[in-house]
Amino acid sequence: MIEIRRVFTHVEHIHHEFGPRADTPLVRGAIGAVLTNPFAGRYEPDILPMMALLDPVGVDMAHQLHAAMDVPLEQISTYGKGAIVGADGELEHGALWHVPGGYAMRELLGWKGSRVAYTAGIAEEKKGQPGNALSIVPSTKKVGPPGAALDVPLTNINASYVRGQFDAIEVRVPGAPAADEIVFILAMSTGYRVHARVGGLLAKDISKWDGLR
Amino acid sequence: MTANIRKLVVQVDEVRKEMGQDVTPPTRRAVAIAVIENPYAGRYSENLDELIAIGEELGALLGQKAVKALGIEPGQAQSYGKAAIVGERGELEHAAAILHPKLGAPLRVAVEKGAALVPSAKKQGTLGTAIDVPLGHKDAAFVRSHFDAIEARVSDAPRANEIVVAVAVTDSGRPLPRIGGLQASEIKGEDGLR
Numbered sequence: 001m002i003e004i005r006r007v008f009t010h011v012e013h014i015h016h017e018f019g020p021r022a023d024t025p026l027v028r029g030a031i032g033a034v035l036t037n038p039f040a041g042r043y044e045p046d047i048l049p050m051m052a053l054l055d056p057v058g059v060d061m062a063h064q065l066h067a068a069m070d071v072p073l074e075q076i077s078t079y080g081k082g083a084i085v086g087a088d089g090e091l092e093h094g095a096l097w098h099v100p101g102g103y104a105m106r107e108l109l110g111w112k113g114s115r116v117a118y119t120a121g122i123a124e125e126k127k128g129q130p131g132n133a134l135s136i137v138p139s140t141k142k143v144g145p146p147g148a149a150l151d152v153p154l155t156n157i158n159a160s161y162v163r164g165q166f167d168a169i170e171v172r173v174p175g176a177p178a179a180d181e182i183v184f185i186l187a188m189s190t191g192y193r194v195h196a197r198v199g200g201l202l203a204k205d206i207s208k209w210d211g212l213r
Numbered sequence: 214m215t216a217n218i219r220k221l222v223v224q225v226d227e228v229r230k231e232m233g234q235d236v237t238p239p240t241r242r243a244v245a246i247a248v249i250e251n252p253y254a255g256r257y258s259e260n261l262d263e264l265i266a267i268g269e270e271l272g273a274l275l276g277q278k279a280v281k282a283l284g285i286e287p288g289q290a291q292s293y294g295k296a297a298i299v300g301e302r303g304e305l306e307h308a309a310a311i312l313h314p315k316l317g318a319p320l321r322v323a324v325e326k327g328a329a330l331v332p333s334a335k336k337q338g339t340l341g342t343a344i345d346v347p348l349g350h351k352d353a354a355f356v357r358s359h360f361d362a363i364e365a366r367v368s369d370a371p372r373a374n375e376i377v378v379a380v381a382v383t384d385s386g387r388p389l390p391r392i393g394g395l396q397a398s399e400i401k402g403e404d405g406l407r
Contacts, residue, residue, distance in 0.1 A: 005230040011282075013221040025221075068225070068282070149368070173226075174343075174364040 002053050005181065006034040007061075008173045009068040019195040026194045027075075030152060030171045030187040031065040032084075033057060040088040040180035051096045051119075054184070058097075058104030061186050066108060069188065077191030077203065078154040078165050079105045079133075083141040083184050086177035094141035097184050105186055106133035109157055134211040135160045146175050152187045156203055161213050163200025164192045216267045217250040219375070222367055223282045231388040240385035242363045244346060245278035247271055247378045254302040254374040264310035268378075272316035275380035276323030285384050290324035291397065292359040294381045295331050296346040298338040300371035308335035311378055321351075324382055328405040329354040338377075341368050346381040352402035357394025358386035 010032075013025040035057075039047055066073065081101040083094030099119050106113070110132035138153035138160075149172040156162035169187050177183045191203065201213060223246070229239045249271075252263045280287055295316060297308035312333050321327030332347035332354075343366035350356035365379035386397065395407060 007227040009225045011223045170368040
């Protein structure tokens, strides 16, 4: 059921945006895996079997993205995910990525939660402790033609409300997805927008450890 | 003159299957892109030495970035190409100044040897303009399996005063080459052609 045709990585270093040159550039990265859509061209009521099979795909992609970004793991500060479904598929096929995509990055970043509970969508009462990857992984998805661009949102891995790290990265794989393909995407960054200056919660002031603040 | 680099983008495109056929080993193409300030934006300058110097700097930087992204030794590089997109307040000749006089020599160091011409493309454009960077075998331009191209595009560049400069390097030819012609295994690699 899982056939990866192509893997596309994208890493950018942002040194400035017409303001002062940053001492350390913001590093943003994304990885897109182009998979054959096994449900293309028909309505398949039971698509869940594919979700479990995507778990190892997500883990591989998360590690590959981190390697491509070439920064220490503790510098990864934001994440996001997305999917672009080819024309013979439906948006719901892209939704298969929510669990395996999110789980993969959270595990990479040191999340200690239960995979079983995460897959089942059950909240865990583990609030109030410092940790890694406590936040929801923000996402976007769409049905699109080859070369379609998707703006993948990025937010802090521990507290969604860190304002200076609200960001997005445009991801696009030239030539993909074909009508019978899906592009599954993961994205991460080292944090603050290069000239962030609109106030709000800072990562160093996270105190509730509830994934939000 | 050192380039005022706003942004560096590196992409790797790995093809494992094409039309249901396994590609073994997968083809891998990298493109390294710099978004730089155009020192001559908005004015006519007879002399373009600053851009020529920037071209030399970027040939090394982008060539090394692409090779590193592929995770290969320089000698394992197989094909290369280069391209530039000039923002609205620049002229096409600015792309030529970056690409042609001095970019090639340090790029050839980054990929070891490089007897063949580095194929190139240039255009004027705006934010998100895509350019197809031509690819050719680095030691023998007539290797047919390695005629290819890779798209380079930066969503927020070039601004009017900027230039997007791309260098592409691969460790492979097209995914399933089967139209004959000179093979990579047959080249002499001396005259840059065959």
